[in-house]
Amino acid sequence: MMEQTNKERSLVSKVMDGLVTGIVEEKYGAVLPPQDVLSKEFDVSRTVMREALSMLLARHMLDVRPKIGTRIRPMHDWRMIDEDVVNWRFRAKPDPTFLRDVIEFRVLIEPRAAAQAATRGNASDIAAIRDAFEAFRTSPPGEPGHQTADEALHTRIVVASGNQFFQQMAAIIRGALSALKPLVEQPPGAWDEAVKLHARVVEAIERHDAKEAEAASMAVIDYSMSRLSVAMPDAQTE
Template sequence: MEQNAKERSLVSKVMDGLVTGIVEEKYGAVLPPQDVLSKEFDVSRTVMREALSMLLARHMLDVRPKIGTRIRPMRDWRMIDEDVVSWRFRAKPDPEFLRDVIEFRMLIEPRASAQAAKRGNAADIAAIREAFESFRVMRPDDPGHQAADELLHTRIVVASGNQFFQQMAAIVRGALSASTQFVNADEAMWAEVIRRHTRVVEAIERHDAVEAEAASRDLIDFAADEMGDRKAANGTHE
């Protein structure tokens, strides 16, 4: 059993290394042969084969006769998988991907906020308030800011009580991490961010589903506008 655990750990480490190489475009379009990769990672062919099969199952790779193991476009990756979500958000975000991130958030979070207002019990709502209090005392450049932001939004999704929404929590966290680089630490802007989050949280506490949904939608619109402004300032265009 100890040997199996050690092998699983090695497989995970190799997967992580392969993904890093993929998102950093180290390998190009096709991975090197398995024996070359085994030497690169200093693992057995069995471990390498298992790691590659795990990435194949996540639609990240494609084996083609006479071509080898081709790296599939990121849009084909199985995003419902939490590991894949984490890996995809590790890559440099492109304008199309950021657009999809905002559209996904707009689809899930406002409805989750409304359902949290309707269905959230006292413990759910207390957990949301606790996460919000931690979030609002942190600035975007504080080390724990991203984790606090992700926790707040995750707790809202969980409080919705919708198991499909809850399964999407990993993507919500990833979407927030992709947006972090576009957050401006300007005092006035940050005060507005807190104000809009406060509106969502207070609507949920009042069990006002209509207001919670509208406030969440408004918050995401604000984030999208801010991302657009920052992209333009950095010379990134659609």
């Protein structure tokens, strides 16, 4: 019985992932096909399809309208404080407005989280941040572990803030780093500068210097944004 339940959950997750891929690739247009059609497309029971659709409805990604069917809601309506939704949203091709919002989110959260990490972080938190920085420092762009190391460093700083809401938003920070990285130019010397800027944040946290940690975190974001691809100039914020 339990095995069957786990199998069904896995199937629902796969169907959800497939539906989201179709949505972000604009395969379905504005309205999803009827459930029977989707069940055949994914080769699953109506029960599994209904559960998958209900999960997307709960995340504000779909809207059921009488005589219209299941409408796909605009991405800005999606419930972002949900790790699955965050990952799915970042899977879509980034547009200037979305990137602007991502930058503004980072500016709002990361510097404050760094300041709080400097004030509230315990020895274990700070050691985890230092370990993540060492992995980051030794994994330059192009190496397999670079993205993971970058995300881990930023995530551990947010976690060390001790703020429950900031911690819940760590998935958005990871998604933001993943979305922005390919669009940021990498001129000669960029990596050395990035390491130096991140080191400044980590060292300020280790010294429990909240003001410096906040300023250093803002400097990291400013530096990244200053090199944002010229292809996305509308993403810049004031």
